[in-house]
Amino acid sequence: MLDWVLSESFLMNVIAYAIPIIFAACASLISNKAGISAINIEGAMSVAAVAGALMSHFSGSWIVGLAFAMTAGVLMMMLLALAALWLRADSFLSGIALNTFASGICLLIVKGVLNGRTDSSTAPSVMVPQVRFPLLSDVPVVGKAIFSQNLLFYIMLAVLAFLVVLLNCTKLGVQIKTAGYHPEASESVGVSVKRTRVIALVICGVMAGLGGAYLSMANLGYFSAGMVSGRGFMGIAAEAMGAGAPIKAGLFALLFGAVDYFAVGGQTVLSFPYELLNTLPYLMTLITLIIYATAQKRKKG
Amino acid sequence: MNEVLCMKNITKRYENGVLANENASFSLCKGEIHAIAGENGAGKSTLMKILFGAEQPTEGVIELSGKQVKITSPKVATRLGIGMVYQHFMLVDELPVYLNVFLGIEKRRGILLDKQAMIRETYELCRKYDMPVDPMAPCGELPVSLRQKVEILKVLARKAEIIILDEPTAVLTPQETEQLFRQLRILRNDGHTIVIITHKLKEMKMLCDRITVMRQGRTVGVVNAADVTEQQLSELMVGNAVLLKVNKSPAHPGKIVAEMQKAVVPGSGRLRLDNVSFSVRAGEILCLAGVEGNGQQQAAECMTGQIAYQGSVKVLGQEVSGRSVRTIRNLGMAHIPEDRMTMGTDQQASLHENLISVDFGSNTRLGFLRNKKLRLRSEQQLMDFGVKGQYHTPIALLSGGNMQKVVVARELSQSPKLIIADQPTRGVDVGAIAFIHEKLVSLRDKGCGIVLVSADMSEVLSLSDRILVFHEGQIVAEITDVGNTSEQQLGRYMLGIDRMEAGS
Amino acid sequence: MKHRFVRPLLNIVVRLALAVAVAAVVLTGACLLLKGNIEEVMAAFFLGPLEDEYAVAEILREAVPLIFTGIAVSLMVRCGQFNMFVEGAFFGGAFLAGVLAPMLGEHAVITPLLTILAGAAAMGILGYIPAKMKSSLGVNEFVSSLMLNYIVFWVVMYLIHGIAADPDYPNATPYLEDTMRLPLLNEDTELSSNLVIALAIAVCSGLFLFKTKWGYALRITGDNPSFADYSGISSDRYVTASQVIGASLAGMGGAAFLLGNYYRFQWSSLPNYGFDGFVITSIAGNNPYAVPAAALFLGYLRVGALQVSRLGDIPNEVIYVIQAIIIILFGAHFFFHARRKGGAGNA
Known part of the structure; x- marks a missing residue:
């Protein structure tokens, strides 16, 4: 088992499994900062996965697919904005509803377009390309994992950096934080909280869209129902444990990705029932939540 | 010009x-x-x-x-x-x-x-x-x-x-x-x-x-x-001549109803409450005065069982350290909280539901609330305290003054022996202030011990019989001759510029 | 007194009208997208569920699990808790019933009764995990309960692929004899008596919530936990209790559902009834008494969607879209809280 864990492919796969979770964590972070919880990240990723897979197939271009995936993510978040900001429904209930909505609409679209199929394997996506840095990718162990990856991996790194800069060094960042921490203060200086939250949700939607696109256009070559399977929620959990810090949230997401892959990859390597291995990521999330909360509580005294 | x-x-x-x-x-x-x-x-x-x-x-x-x-x-x-x-x-x-x-x-x-x-x-x-x-x-x-x-x-x-x-x-x-x-x-x-x-x-x-x-x-x-x-x-x-003074006779303090000994509440940096001891007697209004954040609130919260602390608090002779709010209330403690919106009321409930929250548990049969009896009682309380509203009125529809009267009605109707009144008249109109002051004084005269926390200087000086001044988590002065104390002098104690020697 | 009955009634009527309108609009959209015949589809959707006694029985059958999870969710939401474990608990309760009833053997009434109670107890115990995490550690119950759902699901999958399976019938629990199951109300339509249990639970929950001291404390905690604590009601206790009760009602529902409608447990995915509970409770305005009506209504829509899918053009999943829009509209502030907003002024 140790050989397996220390192998180059293990690290490659861990990162591959972590990417969608990190995107989800980033999406969750930006919406939470603005003071609105977007638990429909899960559903938005799934709709984005459909949009990316189908549009890249029919257009023959991964760029078009990616654009549509992001648009789909944004649209799903705009539905949340419509429900929570304009209709003033509970953002939580709306999020649950929109997740249901997403699972329905995904199947409706796929079935509608592909004559009753629940996955799009007959209409394979055009994949987002791999990027390979010559020389650097030859560095042993980490070289391949870091310097020879899917383009979305580098986009993910850029997104993390973007978040750090956005939150700490821009006017929009100050507005987003104000909208989250003290919305009345924002209104009192004439900055509309609603507007700020909508912008935050747009960014959130783009990130969820990228996460969804990764699943159906880089990780797997097509959309299949249930392919998100809780990764959006794991991202939300990772963000909760990162306590609002993008890098910390990213690291927790990476950890979740590692366990996620361990469960899947372990099925062939380890002689252990795969059903129980599948509980690992969830069990780990649960245990991490407990440990983290206990530590927080102790720190507070 | x-x-x-x-x-x-x-x-x-x-x-x-x-x-x-x-x-x-x-x-x-x-x-x-x-x-x-x-x-x-x-x-x-x-x-x-x-x-x-x-x-x-x-x-x-x-x-x-x-x-x-x-x-x-x-x-x-x-x-x-x-x-x-x-x-x-x-x-x-x-x-x-x-x-x-x-x-x-x-x-x-x-x-x-x-x-x-x-x-x-x-x-x-x-x-x-x-x-x-x-x-x-x-x-x-x-x-x-x-x-x-x-x-x-x-x-x-x-x-x-x-x-x-x-x-x-x-x-x-x-x-x-x-x-x-x-x-x-x-x-x-x-x-x-x-x-x-x-x-x-x-x-x-x-x-x-x-x-x-x-x-x-x-x-x-x-x-x-x-x-x-x-x-x-x-x-x-x-509009017409005002009563700037509260009508009350001199206090006749009786036996101790509550006692705090060497209470310590930790905080980030310095202690919020630093080894504080005091007691309140039946028939007196004891004021815990201080600039916000100097420990007087925490002292009150210790007595109501809302925060954890080291040291001892006795209510009517019973040690209540680590006991629940329920236990302390059962001993005869009533509490008018600082913030009626977030703590003192359920803004989504009716007046009736707000009035029964502290003693509904003792008005049940097989776990079912005795609603008829409780409802009659609520109607009576609303009348006694002059609240404009019926028992089923949602409390959110009331004005600040009326809302505070509901809180006061609930707390003072429990025949309390100890009342913790934290900013009891904050943001309330003049009529309601006079009413609440009157109620507190009359309960004092019936032998109730009252702990008042107030940021309103004129309330502190006109309502209290005795004042303990808090500064940085400690008691820095005990004023027994309230009538002859100026706002200026009280302010100097509150800022920690002056300090009485301990043990006075 | 008038306003206490007239207004809620009016509220319900408006809600239902709105829901029907939403369904009609979504179906029309789906017809345009998927080239369905609008007239046929509408007829199938709205009239299909009422065409004969079998269809009506189907509505009632659909409603039973929804009543259980709707009640479970409404009790938790009343206490301010958004716990998703209702999903896992329903699943777990059903599985447990499938395993336990054959073990208890053929004892009419006793076997199903004990099985249902066991389902409730076991899921209540599991529900204690996210509940306690919330009340003692402040861990968001939403995330933790979701994780628990997945864990329960995979553990059940493990058991059903192995030791819990019927040796002669792969990936399913042993056959349930009639005596192990809940009796039928009607032999012809195969309507099970679990409907009666569901209705009884709805009434009991309503009584509990509105008439007992525990229900009162639970509601106060949900409205304002600091007011509860201040009043001497231990909010932590009710935060925990509401989630445990919710989980155990869901477990009970799962067991009763299985013993009424199935001969074996052989589900291979989470049935989504837990999430549906949120739909139900939002239609019912978090009122247990109104839950059965809401469940019947949703059951009606579902049977309608099923009828539509039989026409061939529009898949059954259209119901998810309709449901989602209904939940959002019903949750909308101008609708849900209109009563309170009325005179509250600028506060």
């Missing part, structure tokens, strides 16, 4: 029919400090919110430097050079001072924030107006008086000519108040025009040039501060 602003015949009627302002008028001269005086609910805050664009008038016009203007939002007001310092600060605790000062008008270089420029300008503003604030400090870590300075800096950074301050001294000690006044005078001499909303007579006389008095939504007079006495002012404000 040079009139810069004029509000004419302002009427504000809310959708639910409440009339906040009726035909009110107001004018400002350049470079004056002008007070808007009036009791709670006189409409002074509404009038100023209209001036700042936070509310829209139903009728009336506003003229700025002779030109009619429509102030449709705070943003417009800011552009017109009007700034407002709210009573509830609009500061983001998590952001540093300089970002709060420049909130909404952040300086940028390209797309990034120009932090250096903002820090520099904040620093310069601080120096110019003699405000000792560190631009880099996170706002949440500043004491109240400095947070208020940040609010003023915020207004100044927006180049406001007219600055409105809503009850700025409510959270300050006399000494801090003086410091604020000094700074306001600097601002006036610098050419700013200042409006302060207040109901404190002394401050108007001390600071202001002119005073506009409001009553029941109307302006009832504009006077030069130098020309009127406090008595005349208060008559203007209330």
Whole structure:
């Protein structure tokens, strides 16, 4: 088992499994900062996965697919904005509803377009390309994992950096934080909280869209129902444990990705029932939540 | 005199029919400090919110430097050079001072924030107006008086000519108040025009040039501060002669009903409560006075069982350290909480449901509430305490004063032996204040021990029989001769300038 | 007194009208997208569920699990808790019933009764995990309960692929004899008596919530936990209790559903009834008494969607879209809180 864990492919796969979770964590972070919880990240990723897979197939271009995936993510978040900001429904209930909505609409679209199929394997996506840095990718162990990856991996790194800069060094960042921490203060200086939250949700939607696109256009070559399977929620959990810090949230997401892959990859390597291995990521999330909360509580005294 | 602003015949009627302002008028001269005086609910805050664009008038016009203007939002007001310092600060605790000062008008270089420029300008503003604030400090870590300075800096950074301050001294000690006044005078001499909303007579006389008095939504007079006495002012404000004093006979303290010994409450940095011991007797009103955040609140919370502490608290002879609120209440403790909205009531429930929350458990059969009996009792309580509303009325529909009466009705109907009254009259109209004071005094006379926590100096001095002054988590003075104590002297203790020797 | 009955009634009527309108609009959209015949589809959707007694029985059958999870969710939401474990608990309860009833053997009434109680107890115990995490550690119950759902699901999958399976019938629990199951109300339509249990639970929950001291404390905690604590009601206790009760009602529902409508447990995915509970409770305005009506209504829509899917053009999943829009509209502030907003002024 140790050989397996220390192998180059293990690290490659861990990162591959972590990417969608990190995107989800980033999406969750930006919406939470603005003071609105977007638990429909899960559903938005799934709709984005459909949009990316189908549009890249029919257009023959991964760029078009990616654009549509992001648009789909944004649209799903705009539905949340419509429900929570304009209709003033509970953002939580709306999020649950929109997740249901997403699972329905995904199947409706796929079935509608592909004559009753629940996955799009007959209409394979055009994949987002791999990027390979010559020389650097030859560095042993980490070289391949870091310097020879899917383009979305580098986009993910850029997104993390973007978040750090956005939150700490821009006017929009100050507005987003104000909208989250003290919305009345924002209104009192004439900055509309609603507007700020909508912008935050747009960014959130783009990130969820990228996460969804990764699943159906880089990780797997097509959309299949249930392919998100809780990764959006794991991202939300990772963000909760990162306590609002993008890098910390990213690291927790990476950890979740590692366990996620361990469960899947372990099925062939380890002689252990795969059903129980599948509980690992969830069990780990649960245990991490407990440990983290206990530590927080102790720190507070 | 040079009139810069004029509000004419302002009427504000809310959708639910409440009339906040009726035909009110107001004018400002350049470079004056002008007070808007009036009791709670006189409409002074509404009038100023209209001036700042936070509310829209139903009728009336506003003229700025002779030109009619429509102030449709705070943003417009800011552009017109009007700034407002709210009573509830609009500061983001998590952001540093300089970002709060420049909130909404952040300086940028390209797309990034120009932090250096903002820090520099904040620093310069601080120096110019003699405000000792560190631009880099996170706002949440500043004491109240400095947070208020940040609010003023915020207004100044927006180049406001007219600055409105809503009850700025409510959270300050006399000494801090003086410091604020000094700074306001600097601002006036610098050419700013200042409006302060207040109901404190002394401050108007001390600071202001002119005073506009409001009553029941109307302006009832504009006077030069130098020309009127406090008595005349208060008559203007209330309409007829006011009772500035609480009617009560000397206390006859009996046996100890509650006792705190060596209580310690930890906090971030220094202790919130540092080895505090005191006791309260039956038939006395003991006041825990202090500037907000000096431990008096925590002392009260220890006695109600709401926070954890080391040391011992005995209620009616029983040790209650580590016991639940339920246990302490069962011993005969009643508690009027500081904040009726977040703690004292369930805003989504009816009056009845709010009235039974502390003793519903003892009015059941097989777990089912005895609703008929409880309902009759609630109706009786509403009548006894003069609450305008029926038992099924949602409490959210009540005014602040009536809501507080519901809280008081619930707590005082439990035949308590110990009452913890934390800011019992905050934000309540004069009539309700007198009513609540009267109730407390009558319970005292029936042998109830009362612990009062109050930030209102005149309430502290007029209602208490004995005062313990808290400073930095310790008791620094015990005042037994309340009648002969001045606000100034009390303020010196509260600030920790003076200190009585322990054991007195 | 008038306003206490007239207004809620009016409220319900408006809600239902709105829901029907939403369904019609979504179906029209789906017809345009998927080239369905609008007239046929509408007829199938709205009239299909009422065409004969079998269809009506189908509505009632659909409603039973929804009543259970709707009640479970409404009790938790009343206490301010958004716990998703209702999903896992329903699943777990059903599985447990499938395993336990054959073990208890053929004892009419006793076997199903004990099985249902066991399902309730076991899921209540599991529900204690996220509940306690919330009340003692402040861990968001939403995330933790979701994780627990997945864990329960995979553990059940493990058991059903192995030791819990019928040796002669792969990936399913042993056959349930009639005596192990809940009796039928009607032999012809095969309507099970679990409907009666569901209705009884709805009434009991309503009584509990509105008439007992525990229900009162639970509601107060949900409205304002600091007011509860201040009043001497331990909010932590009710935060925990509401989630445990919710989980155990869901477990009970799962067991009763299985023993009424199935001969074996052989589900291979989470049935989504837990999430449906949120739909139900939002239609019912978090009122247990109104839950059965809401469940019947949703059951009607579902049977309608099923009828539509039989026409061939529009898949059954259209119901998810309709449901989601209904939940959002019903949760909308102007609708849900209109009563309170009325006179509250500018507060």
